[in-house]
Amino acid sequence: MSHSVITVKGLKKSFKDKVALNNISFDVKMGEILGIVGHNGAGKSTLINTMVDIYKPDEGDVEYLFDRKSMYDHIGVQMQKNYFEGNAKVIDICNLYKKLTKSDIDLDEMLDGFGLSKEKDTYIKKLSGGNVQRLSILLTLINQPEVVFLDELTTGLDPVARRKIWEVLREINRKNNVTIIITSHFLDEIEYLADRIMILNKGEMVYLGGVTTAIDQYSQGEKVIEFQIKDPMASFKLDKYGAIPLNDDRYQIYTKDDEKVLMELITKVGIKNLVVKSPTLEDVFLKIAGYKLDKEGRIINE
Numbered sequence: 421m422s423h424s425v426i427t428v429k430g431l432k433k434s435f436k437d438k439v440a441l442n443n444i445s446f447d448v449k450m451g452e453i454l455g456i457v458g459h460n461g462a463g464k465s466t467l468i469n470t471m472v473d474i475y476k477p478d479e480g481d482v483e484y485l486f487d488r489k490s491m492y493d494h495i496g497v498q499m500q501k502n503y504f505e506g507n508a509k510v511i512d513i514c515n516l517y518k519k520l521t522k523s524d525i526d527l528d529e530m531l532d533g534f535g536l537s538k539e540k541d542t543y544i545k546k547l548s549g550g551n552v553q554r555l556s557i558l559l560t561l562i563n564q565p566e567v568v569f570l571d572e573l574t575t576g577l578d579p580v581a582r583r584k585i586w587e588v589l590r591e592i593n594r595k596n597n598v599t600i601i602i603t604s605h606f607l608d609e610i611e612y613l614a615d616r617i618m619i620l621n622k623g624e625m626v627y628l629g630g631v632t633t634a635i636d637q638y639s640q641g642e643k644v645i646e647f648q649i650k651d652p653m654a655s656f657k658l659d660k661y662g663a664i665p666l667n668d669d670r671y672q673i674y675t676k677d678d679e680k681v682l683m684e685l686i687t688k689v690g691i692k693n694l695v696v697k698s699p700t701l702e703d704v705f706l707k708i709a710g711y712k713l714d715k716e717g718r719i720i721n722e
């Protein structure tokens with residue numbers, strides 16, 4: 421069992437009467453990738469901001485394994501918004517960070533790993549949004565932190581660029597045992613990267629554990645039947661099955677007795693375009709917190 425590098429105890433944070441975090445307690449293990457997911461406003465950024473001392477909690481406490489006074493020597497924080505001087509070149513900003521953090525990292529190697537070698541002499545104001553995002557992650561890693569916080573990891577990046585970032589992060593996690601805490605709206609990202617996931621729902625931690633454990637725990641041998649009904653007026657017939665409405669007039673039913681339910685749906689309700697499958701992480705989310713995903717796989721509010 422690895423040590424805890426961060427211990428969060430009973431965190432509470434409100435903004436006026438809005439409760440952003442309600443009694444959150446957990447440990448971050450050294451060398452793990454912890455993925456924090458939740459809908460807009462679930463409390464992800466507030467949690468990270470409180471963990472890195474940007475916000476003061478109303479109650480509770482965050483303990484680090486290392487000396488709190490030198491915390492910023494040990495951690496790297498990438499926030500949602502970045503403000504870079506537009507008239508500086510990529511390499512200038514990198515050198516500045518390197519100097520400020522007294523790092524001996526090989527910048528050429530890093531720029532290459534992030535696919536930014538060609539942009540080395542590009543002015544920040546001329547960079548694409550995706551490249552600004554890559555640069556901000558790169559800068560977070562320049563001081564060779566032991567713990568990295570990445571808020572909204574790959575928002576704004578195309579699928580190829582996202583994969584590249586995932587690989588870089590996995591490598592620094594595996595090679596250097598860097599602990600990584602990421603928030604994301606994308607379940608595929610968390611499923612791919614995270615050793616454990618935390619599901620936040622309206623400021624509450626509703627799940628913390630392994631991805632496969634989440635699926636096993638919440639599915640309990642159930643199958644998922646997804647379908648459309650032939651006659652929308654017949655939707656009341658689905659009530660007794662606890663059907664969850666999805667996009668595009670589709671419904672989802674969880675059942676341990678898929679054969680019987682399927683027969684009933686076909687003969688008594690009238691369904692089409694049906695799929696029977698084992699639950700995925702996406703289904704688990706839908707079940708735990710009523711989340712839905714948009715076409716790109718991003719969590720959207722109910």
Ligand SMILES: Nc1ncnc2c1ncn2[C@@H]1O[C@H](COP(=O)(O)OP(=O)(O)OP(=O)(O)O)[C@@H](O)[C@H]1O
Nearest residue numbers: 435438439440458459460461462463464465466467
């Ligand atoms: N500085 C602030 N002042 C007032 N309210 C805030 C502030 N920061 C967050 N909140 C509120 O606290 C709640 C949690 O917000 P937070 O930004 O932590 O959620 P999030 O899960 O990161 O959302 P998103 O995915 O949209 O970034 C929201 O209701 C938000 O409006």
